[in-house]
Each structure stands twice: as structure tokens, then as C-alpha cells.
Amino acid sequence: MNGFRVQYEPMEKKDSNADLAKIICRKYLNDAAALIEILHDVQEHFGFLPRDMLPEIAGHLNITRAEAGGVAGFYEDFRTRPPARMHLKICRGEACQSMGANGLIKLVERLKRELEGEISFEEVFCLGNCALAPAIMEGERLTGRVDESFLETRIRRSTGQGPVNGQDTGGEGK
Ligand code: FES
Numbered sequence: 001m002n003g004f005r006v007q008y009e010p011m012e013k014k015d016s017n018a019d020l021a022k023i024i025c026r027k028y029l030n031d032a033a034a035l036i037e038i039l040h041d042v043q044e045h046f047g048f049l050p051r052d053m054l055p056e057i058a059g060h061l062n063i064t065r066a067e068a069g070g071v072a073g074f075y076e077d078f079r080t081r082p083p084a085r086m087h088l089k090i091c092r093g094e095a096c097q098s099m100g101a102n103g104l105i106k107l108v109e110r111l112k113r114e115l116e117g118e119i120s121f122e123e124v125f126c127l128g129n130c131a132l133a134p135a136i137m138e139g140e141r142l143t144g145r146v147d148e149s150f151l152e153t154r155i156r157r158s159t160g161q162g163p164v165n166g167q168d169t170g171g172e173g174k
Pocket of ligand 1: 091094095096128
């Protein structure tokens with residue numbers, strides 16, 4: 001936070017977004033040159049940049065909403081939507097492809113559209129679990145011999161879309 005004088009004011013749960021914008025901007029003396037630091041603070045607090053914060057911030061910094069929105073949209077680090085509740089890695093290595101990884105990827109693409117931002121995934125090329133292909137990783141949890149039914153159950157449960165009491169069917173931890 002190079003060169004900005006920072007004033008700390010406690011933030012409380014009861015603070016509205018407008019209050020939070022005021023507190024965070026005041027921390028940087030309402031200096032428009034600190035816009036990026038301010039946006040980082042907002043994102044750290046919420047996990048993303050709520051849309052209603054940008055006009056508030058722009059007002060405190062005496063800049064236009066378009067300027068604030070332009071900076072928020074320019075940098076890939078800033079998210080304007082809440083982060084996905086579930087992040088998956090799906091292996092597309094040779095062993096996993098031969099055991100059905102492509103079907104898992106199609107399933108996840110379909111569920112990603114259906115669940116609108118609740119899941120994100122990336123394709124990787126070997127999770128070191130080839131003997132139990134196809135393999136996926138959710139957070140730090142590696143699972144092998146995954147089939148589509150197991151994966152759909154796991155995704156729906158992790159995103160609050162399915163039953164939480166039953167056991168996953170299929171799949172093996174490493
Ligand atoms: S190829 Fe998928 S775990 Fe190795």
C-alpha cells in the first residue's frame with residue numbers, strides 16, 4: 001500500500017455497505033490515487049466487489065462511477081461476483097481420459113451453467129492418482145474412480161443443492 005497514510009477504523013458486522021465504503025475510503029484519506037488499494041480492501045472484506053459499493057466509493061473519492069467501474073473491470077484480480085462455492089480440478093491425463101474423464105468434464109460444464117457461478121473447475125493433466133482414474137480434486141481432497149453419478153452428488157451437496165446426510169456413492173479417496 002505504497003505511500004498512503006492509513007487511518008484504521010473498525011468495521012462492524014452491522015455496518016451497511018455505504019458505511020463500509022465510507023470507512024474504507026476514509027482509511028486512505030479519500031484519495032483517488034488509492035482506488036486500487038480501496039478495491040482490494042473491499043474484496044478482502046466481501047470476497048468480491050459488490051456492485052452497490054462502486055458508486056459509494058466513487059462518491060467518496062470524487063471520481064465518476066465509470067472510472068471506479070473501469071478500474072474494477074480492468075484488473076483480473078477483482079471479482080464482481082461472489083467466488084464459486086466449490087472449485088474442482090478434473091484430470092484429463094491419458095489414464096483419466098481412458099476411464100471417462102471427458103464425461104465428467106461435460107457433466108461439470110452442464111452443472112456449472114445450471115448452478116450459475118456456484119462451481120468453478122479447471123482441467124489438469126495428472127493428479128498423481130492414475131491407478132484410480134479418473135481422478136478429481138476438490139480443494140485438497142483427492143478422489144479416484146469417480147463416476148458421473150458420484151460427481152453430480154458431490155457437486156450438489158457441496159453447493160447446497162442436494163441432500164447432506166447421505167453418503168457419496170462411488171469414488172475412492174487416495
Ligand atoms: S492421468 Fe489422471 S491422475 Fe494421472
